[in-house]
Amino acid sequence: MSATALLCEPARLDWSQPGGPRAQDFGDVYFSVEDGLEETRSVFLRACGLPEAWQGKPVFTVGELGFGTGLNALALWALWRAQGNPSGWLHLVSVEKHPLTRQDAERALSAWPQLKPMTHRLLQQWPSLFKGPHRLIFPEDRFSITIFQDEAEAALTQMDMRADAWFLDGFAPACNAAMWSQSVLDQIGRLSRPGARIGTFTVAGAVRRGLAQAGFEVSKQPGFGRKRERLEAIYGGKGEPTVSSQAPILIRGAGIAGASLARALRVRGREVRVIDPNGVAGGASSAPAGLLTPRLEKADRPHVRATLAAFDFARRLYEPLAEFHPTGVDRLAKDGKEAERFSDLAGLMGEGYAWTGEMLEMAASGWFEPAALVTRLLGEVPVAREGERGDGEILIHATGAHFDLDGDITPSAGRVGVFKGRVPDRPLSWGGYLAPTPQGDVLLGATHIKGWAPGEGDAALSAFHQDLAARRADLAETIDPLPVSSWGGVRASTPDRLPVAGLVSEDTYVLSGLGSRGFAHAPLLAELIASQICHEPLPLERGAIEVFRPQRFAERRARRGG
Ligand SMILES: Cc1cc2nc3c(=O)[nH]c(=O)nc-3n(C[C@H](O)[C@H](O)[C@H](O)COP(=O)(O)OP(=O)(O)OC[C@H]3O[C@@H](n4cnc5c(N)ncnc54)[C@H](O)[C@@H]3O)c2cc1C
Incomplete structure (x- = not known):
């Protein structure tokens, strides 16, 4: 893994087969071509004793390997909405090395119109490709999803939780051995509450033996659809009292x-x-x-x-x-070295970040x-x-x-000035910054002064105007050179x-x-x-x-x- 790659590689999908997308790199399907939603209910939800298992628990946590299209998350969420624990909170903590793009997920999930209200809300919060965990919260339903975007073992090693249930839904062991390694299964044991239940579609011998070695009692169960068998497993040990302060x-x-x-x-x-x-x-x-x-x-x-x-x-x-105000923000480079850095960053940060040759455009940024x-x-x-x-x-x-x-x-005081002038469409930063104010003026700032006193600062604020004039004379000449007011505050460094x-x-x-x-x-x-x-x-x-x-x-x- 490159130490400078900030993004995961997105999944490459093959849509040529009927019944749903396949992952090109693993040669496997994301869900059953017969009935993916029914398979999820049987192989994961019922196998983990849901909905009964979450009754009486203030926090119920499901771990998952393979977030994929999000179908399991939606099926779990739908069951929680219908038969959840009204005083509890449901967490799904999932792992995905190759996230789907929002567009691919939308296309795959369109096969389940009955899940549409939740699909829409999931897609609204669909995470970016940045590596590491992304928490999505749906407070009206007391439901959270945390997706760790990384290799399974690396992601599990970084987690801190006690799971009550697991959906092991990686691509089949024959296509993706890393997802089912002994280290991965041992991590699942480490992260499980005694009595935690596992559901999975595979009955591969290595998985059965590995789960047993990780402390699970494993049993074969009749499979879904044309599959003969599937696995269930229970983590050993006595149930811990649930903490509910x-x-x-x-x-x-x-x-x-x-x-x-x-x-x-x-x-x-x-x-x-x-x-x-x-x-x-x-x-x-x-x-x-x-x-x-x-x-x-x-x-x-x-x-x-x-x-x-x-x-x-x-x-x-x-x-x-x-x-x-989701306007986007442009960041000017102050010299050649910074230009090179921003150009690299645009490549590393992917969608929503672009280097124009003069500035880094950050589409997801804005002012508030x-x-x-x-x-x-x-x-x-x-x-x-x-x-x-x-x-x-x-x-x-x-x-x-x-x-x-x-x-x-330690305190680090600062001051910004409010100037009369033409309000920019998009804020600009260069070390200093320029932003609209809600009153229709222009804000320029900000000073950094060690200690509690932001000082009077008119001269320092006019210097931001001169600084802007040296970089973007076209903008500076639409703004009065002297501030009409200023504001000072103290940062915590x-x-x-x-x-x-x-x-x-x-x-x-x-x-x-x-x-x-x-x-x-x-x-x-x-x-x-x-x-x-x-x-x-x-x-x-x-x-x-x-x-x-x-x-x-x-x-x-x-x-x-x-
Ligand atoms: C000039 C300037 C420009 C900035 N621009 C930006 C920007 O563009 N974007 C950005 O993200 N951030 C910006 N920041 C930084 C941002 O303002 C701070 O990071 C943020 O406000 C810190 O929030 P806070 O809640 O930790 O602290 P504060 O907002 O300072 O809140 C702490 C509160 O604690 C209270 N308090 C103190 N002692 C006690 C006590 N004993 N009991 C109870 N309450 C107490 C204080 O009254 C205060 O209200 C800027 C800061 C400055 C100074």
């Missing part, structure tokens, strides 16, 4: 971090309250306008996968909201109205100006630069410029260190913390969770003996 949650801080946390926990039915002495969006999350752009890095590393997934997650969350977005995400959650932590309350610090992490979170998210002490979590991209990174990191609190499968790779762990700086110091 419903402790109320206090969030300190009502910026984008606090609002994302409040939303993630509220949709899970948790009791949440927020305290902020400055009210809603009284800190850094209240600039006149902001840009939603991905962090641009070329290497395939855990934090790069996570920040790209976070950008995609935020984009999906904001897309239907009026406070987000920060305070209004925070207010929208908070919804009905009450925000008080003062109050104390109650007995038994879980606490989450979302206090931006105010969070004291042994000096590892960390030594490695990555956020801080996770447990700090018993029942106490933090989400901070969001730097210059809080609106891109907060929603998925909030989803991570909500999943940790609710004992759900985690939406990030284990490697990425380590990267964001609050203790990392202290541990690095300890290793250096400092």
Whole structure:
């Protein structure tokens, strides 16, 4: 695997046969040509004891090898909607090395008109080709899908969950041995709750022996349609008591971090309250306008996968909201070296990223109205100006630069200016940036000053205008050179410029260190913390969770003996 390939190779489909697509590289079908949906119900859903098995469980997790067209996901979702556990949440955590394009998935799934309402919602959130996990959430149905886009063994090694059921739906062992290796089957054991059930279409001897070696009791069952047999298996050991704490949650801080946390926990039915002495969006999350752009890095590393997934997650969350404007954003290169980097990145990031010879066009990016977005995400959650932590309350610090992490979170002040002028169709960035404001003005920014004081900054803001004039005189001459107003705020920086998210002490979590991209990174990191609190499968790779762990700086110091 190339360390610079950020994208998976999409599946190459052969549509020439009747009954559905075949994977060209594996020479196998995605679903039974007889009746794929009925086969899914028999080989996976009923084999795993559904719907009975999820009754009484606050969180029920299904693992899957081979997301494919998403047919199993839709069949599971349909059963959950019809006979689900009204007080529970269903998670499907799947693995796919060669994702289908949205167009191919749409074509394949058109064979099942009875699934159309869910198909439409799945396709709306269909993930990009970025490697690593992608979480899709359907809160109205209390259902999530997390697709790890990677080689099966690599993906499973990076998962953190306790599955109650598994659908082993890779291409047949004869076509795709890597999907059924002993290491893969051992990982399935590691990730299973005692009593977890497996359904699969294959009865290959190596799979039976491998599952037994991984701790499963395996039995052959009558097969579906023309297939003689299929397998069921149960993971050994006694059932663990399901953890179902419903402790109320206090969030300190009502910026984008606090609002994302409040939303993630509220949709899970948790009791949440927020305290902020400055009210809603009284800190850094209240600039006149902001840009939603991905962090641009070329290497395939855990934090790069996570920040790209976070950008995609935020984009999906904001897309239907009026406070987000999906205009795309252009990024100018400042010199030849950066031009080369952006040109490489356009190739590495695929659909939606294009290098024009002058700038990187980022179609999925856009601008937003920060305070209004925070207010929208908070919804009905009450925000008080003062109050104390109650007995038994879980606490989450979302206090931006105010969070004291042994000096590892530091303030970085900044100011943006609002100018009169012609509002650009598309925001532009070059180190500085230009964006529309909701009032129809133009925003130019932003300064970076160590410490808490953003300064007065008119001279610094006029310098952005001159900077723009040197790069795009055509745009600069439509904008007045002096600002009519300005806004200052304080970012929370960390030594490695990555956020801080996770447990700090018993029942106490933090989400901070969001730097210059809080609106891109907060929603998925909030989803991570909500999943940790609710004992759900985690939406990030284990490697990425380590990267964001609050203790990392202290541990690095300890290793250096400092
Ligand atoms: C000039 C500038 C431009 C920026 N532009 C962009 C952009 O274009 N795109 C982007 O994504 N990001 C941008 N950012 C970064 C973004 O604003 C931050 O990453 C984000 O707002 C951080 O959100 P937060 O919720 O962690 O912190 P904040 O929004 O600062 O919220 C923290 C809250 O905690 C409260 N608080 C403090 N102490 C306590 C306490 N003891 N108890 C309770 N509450 C407390 C504060 O009142 C504050 O409201 C910009 C930042 C600046 C300064």
